[in-house]
Structures are given as structure tokens and as C-alpha cells.
Amino acid sequence: MDDVELRELVPAVLSVLVRRGADFATAEDAVQEALIRALSAWEDDAPSDPEGWLIAVSWRAFIDMARSDAARRDREVRFGGDPPAGVAPCADDTLRLYFLCAHPDLTQSSAVALTLRAVGGLSTRQIAQAYLVPESTMAQRVSRAKRTVGRAGLDRPGDVRTVMRVLYLVFNEGYSGDVDLAAEAIRLARQLATLVDDPEVAGLLALMLLHHARRRSRTRAGGGIVPLAEQDRSLWDTGLIAEGVATLQAALAQDRRGEYQAQAAIAALHADASRFEDTDWVQILEWYDELLRFADTPIIRLNRAVAVGEADGAPAGLAALADVDQNIPRRDAVAAHLHERNGDLELAARLYASAARSAPNLAERDHQTRQAARLNQLLRHHR
């Protein structure tokens, strides 16, 4: 049993402890303790019932923690040493755990941290490495999050929307350190999809799979960005694409559409084109219009302008861009691209340089600088 398979068991084990009466914060620490023990104890020989093992060891760890806490506060412990029998893992409890970790009282960063630990089973150190913050900072974030949900309780837990937003945030963070956050988000979305029958959850999973399928083609060796039009499509993971498309089709068949399904549909249409020139931009544009009905945001309008430019030509794209808020990130980059396609290379070069100045990350900044340099070189040759 590897680390990921072990972590698959975490939410069920934790929800059993909570249902037996353990408080969430201590139970979560106890499960982490059991995970550490499992990693060394199972190295040679995994138990025949890993979940049962984890429940028993977590429960004992919980009792130890509760006792020492009680001794510190001079109180009696209400729980006995032997795990009460008869409480089996249950999907509803596991789902409630997801909701609790994405509780609306939590800040986004706290909900992310708590979800990765309590549902994902990652250690505080792993989460800290992935988000490039000191381990003590992440430990504080997790324990504050636990206090917040402890106070708020389950009277007003989050719902599946807040959980999806948290998983999407994790997915978008990409990866650094030894934990692949995108893969982790997919794993959790898969698990969520088994717990709840909601086509938007399936849509989110499909969206993640379809984007993940293109990952190897998106960056160059040094970390530079490769735009969609230049990606080597033979590097796309056809297995993930097939799974994403099938997941999406099953969701769409339920006829309860939403923004994640619409975004997944756009990703599926890109994945479907074996060459960039074969992209069905007319259908993509229809999905953008549908997406706007669910979520009318400047980012979606910006991406829609790109699709308009491809479907109806650069002038139409520029007209669509005119409606987009001036101050959103990447607007200059899109304007530069459309002006280049429209033949105004000097304006495009200036806009690429401006896009580089306002880029939100280094890879993007380098990419836009490269674009500006490319056009300026062309312009020098033509003079």
C-alpha cells in the first residue's frame, strides 16, 4: 500500500472517530499520528484490514491525547480505552467532513490547508512546502482553522459549492515541492464525486482531468510557458482526456448545467482538436456564452474575446475586448495577441511589453517579454 492509497482512507477514518464522539480537532491530530505510525509499521507487511487498523490506532491515539489534555486541565476522560464497536465508515459522514473543512467561516487559505490535512491526509510539512511558507506558519493556519470550525460547528456547514471552490483553488496552485497539488485536487474531486450525485462535481472533475492531460505540453524544460497554439499535442495524455470527456458527457446528460460543466466543455473541445487549426471555435464560443450566464466575470469575458477573435476574426475579437474591464490581469496580453493577428505589430509589441510589466508571475512575465522581443525583431527587419 503506497502513501496515496493510505491517504485515501483518511476521511473515512476521521469521520468514524468524530461519530464516536471525538472532537474534530483532536481526532484529526490522532489520525495524523496513526498515519505516521502506519508508514513505518506497514513498511514490510500491511495489515489485512488497513482501515480497521487505522481506526483502532487513531482511536487509541485520540484517547492518549484526550487523557493528557484532561490531566492538564484536571478533568475526567469520558472515553474508554477500547474502541466502541459497531461504527463503520459511512459516506454521509465523509461528505460532512468535506463540508466542515470548507466551512464558510474559514478564509480561503485556511479552508485549503484544513482540507489538504483532514481530508487529504497530507502532513503540515508537506502542505507548507507546497505553498512555500514556513512549517510553523502552516501549523498555525491549520490549528486556527480547526478552532474556527470547532466554534462554528456543524449547524451551518459549507456545502458542495464551497468544497468545489476549495478543490479548484488547490488544483490551480500547480505544484512545487514533493506534493503535486493538481494531482491531489483530482484525487479529492474523484472521491467527492463518489460521495455526492451532482453534475457540477463531475464537471469540476472533468475540467481538472482535461487540463491535467495537457500538463506536459504546457511548459518547456526551463519552466517557460508554451501557448496552446504551439503545444506538442502528442504529449497530451489521451487516457486522462478520454476519462474527462466521459465524465463530462455523463454530467451533461443529467441536464443540470453549471459553470464547471461549461468550462469542462470548452476544455474538451480544445482536447478534441488534433491540430490547433482544427479547433472548433464556433462551438467554444457558444459555451463561453453559456458560461457567462452562470458566471459573468471579467476573466470569462476576456477569454471569450480570444474565442471571438478565433471564430470571427481579430476585429471582432477586439470589439469583444472593448467590453472587458481595463484593469484585469492578462488583458494587455490578449489585446496584444489580437492586434498582432490584426496586423498592427507595433501596437502589439508595446502591449506585450506592458503585459510583461503587469504579469502576475515570472513565467508569464518571461513569456510576454519573449513575445515583445519577437515582434520587435520582426519590426527591425522590416525597417
Place this chain on the structure above:
Amino acid sequence: MAKYLLLKHYRGGPAPVNEVPMDQWTPDEFEAHVQFMHDFAARLERTGEFVDGQALSPDGVWVRYDGEGRPPVTDGPFAETKDLIAGWYVIDVDSYERAIELAGELSAAPGAGGDPIHEWLEVRPFLAAPPTVIE
């Protein structure tokens, strides 16, 4: 060991020798620069002297307290700010001489024409924790 900050400025230092804006370089010259920076960071990690490296966006604002119960005052961004920090390396090295040597190497990053930029970098020692033995 002592820690030093190698500070890179968008503006504010003396003019470099090879001063051509990046978007006026050829794409190949730009690639060579990116590769150099990548290699420099990788080499610092290999020698055990790397602590941190970050780049900053040129956009920023000034903020100050404006009294009890009032939101902070913000000012800027100022297009004409004289001194604008672009990013930094934090290094942990054996000596001041080593810090100067590394800053010199970083300043040789290639720019237009593939020639070194000769960019001025600011080297600032950290104020460290006091040593155990002080008498």
C-alpha cells in the same frame, strides 16, 4: 557564515553599461539571459549558499496608518519613483569577499548583443542574531 542580500533594482542604481530594455533584445538574447539566471540560482543551491530568491512586480503602493477607526491611507503607485526594487537573492556565505564575488558574477548576466549587462547590484549585510560569545 553570514547572510547578504543581493538587491536588483528596476531603477535607482547607477546606469548599467549595456542598457537596452529587455523587449528590445532578440528572442535568442532573452533566452540566454533567462538561462543564465536559472543556472546562477541552481549553482548557488549546489554550493550550499542559496537561501531565497524572489522577484517583485513593479506595481506597488505606499500605505500608512491614518488614526483610530480609519482605514489606512494609500498613495501611488508613482510612475516616477526613483528607486524601484525588482527582486533579490539572499545568500549565506563565508565572507564579505564571497558575497561581492557572487554579486559580480550575477551582474555579468548577458543582455543585448549577448554582452554582459554590467548591472549594478546592491549588496547589503543582514543584521544577524548576536553571537554566543560577546566579551
